[in-house]
Amino acid sequence: MTLKHLPLLLGLASLAGCAVGPDYARPALPAAEHLAPADAEAALRAAQRVADADLPAQWWTLYQSPALDALVRRALANNPSVPAAQAALRAAAETRAAQQAAFWPTVGASYNGARQRVATQIASPLASGANVFNVSTAQLTVSYTPDLFGLNRRQVESLAAQEQGQRWNLEATYLTLSANVVVAAIDEAGLNAQIDATQKQIALQADLLERMRKLRDLGENSELDVAQQEAQLATLEAALPPLQKQLAQTRDQLKALVGVLPDDTSVARFELDALHLPEPLPLTLPSSLVEHRPDVLAAEAQAHGAAAEVGVAIANRLPVVTLGVDNWGSSAASLTHLFGAGSTFWTLAGGVSATVFDGGALAHRSEAARANYEQAVATYRSTVINAFQNVADALQAVQADAAAEQAAERQLVTAERAFAIARRQLELGDTSAVAVITAEQAVQAAVAARVQARVARLGDAAALIEALGGGWWNRPAQAAAD
Helix, strand or coil, rough: CHHHHHHHHHHHHHCCCCCCCHHHHHHCCCCCCCCCCHHHHHHHHHHCCCEECCCCCCCCHCCCCHHEEEEHHHHHCCHHHHHHHHHHHHHHHHHHHHHHHHCCEEEEEEEEEEEEEEECCCCCCCCCCCEEEEEEEEEEEEECCCCCCCCHHHHHHHHHHHHHHHHHHHHHHHHHHHHHHHHHHHHHHHHHHHHHHHHHHHHHHHHHHHHHHHHHHHCCCCCHHHHHHHHHHHHHHHHHHHHHHHHHHHHHHHHHHHCCCCCCCCCCCHHHHCCCCCCCCCCCCHHHHHHHHHHHHHHHHHHHHHHHHHHHHHHHCCCCCEEEEEEEEEEEECHCCCCCCCCEEEEEEEEEEECCCCCHHHHHHHHHHHHHHHHHHHHHHHHHHHHHHHHHHHHHHHHHHHHHHHHHHHHHHHHHHHHHHHHHHHHHHCCCCCHHHHHHHHHHHCCCHHHHHHHHHHHHHHHHHHHHCHHHCCHHHHHHHC
């Protein structure tokens, strides 16, 4: 056997390889006909305009707010969690690529130069008999481990699954960040509206208190009536600072999501009237949920990697064959004579190694890998069930929000009608100013209730879109790569 036979041996060794361990297949899941209970989905379609349509990649644009669109894009560009997830993906890709290099031989090259002097009592190794001489040695070393049982293939498969999992984690980062920005903007808009309504109620209650004090001075009201009104006003005034604190904290949260410090003044402020409910609200088929949820896809990638690790554990118990050229090169007394006649040397070697006894360590590692795979499969199924629960909860929340907003609208219409009647009666002298102010207070309370219902509906629409996966699959390929 000579050096020229090495490529043939390497090729035969590669062709003879097989991958031990299970070939991954997606775990079986129960079929789903609806995203939520049929009656709940029917109730939603009756309360909210819904379309069996796909989600856009920039799903937040459904709120029809240029300021919100700009803020989400800014957050995706500046929030540190995005480059962190991108770096984790690159690291996983490079780790997988590094493992793939094991499919190829490893080639090393070296050169050594030395000047030597031998003792005069020892014969010189040179034909010239010189006791001082130079030695130059150049050599290559080639080693190759054929993947006979698929150890490296399973390792690459496992690392590729981890890379895919990091890719889904990146998509989850995009989705979670954009949803958090949208919800925070909705919360800010709602808080601004609540503070405005509370301030108007405080002004009305203060006016009413002033009128009741005048009536008391005229003997038409008791001191108890005034005290009760003072308590009502104090209750409203006490409700204002917590709202203002919550608004300030929401502003800080928005700035943090955008990737700036709390003293930054460039983050837009949001008002409720500038945000529109996504209509029609797009829904997808139940079968698409498993393909679209990043957390489900990441859990499946983890199961895939765990299956490959079973093959790695099995292959580690099998013999390892090593082929290669331990060294091939030339040694001469000068550089000019390197690779000349009689200066070359080579060693062609091969070997087989296997673990004979290890106290059962490899067997236990193999069983541990199988248990890890079973755990990953169970986790995947649990993630799928939780995903359907998230969607069902969001659908029912949106349906309930629609009913609540409709009730709040009716309450406001009724309060406004009562207020209009009170004003006409006041003009005719049939009622007191106190009754008019009381009616106006009812209007402001109904406005506050409608604000809360609107905020809940806008926020739960975002929660539903997030639960459906957010539309990342409709992003252009180049944008997805970036």
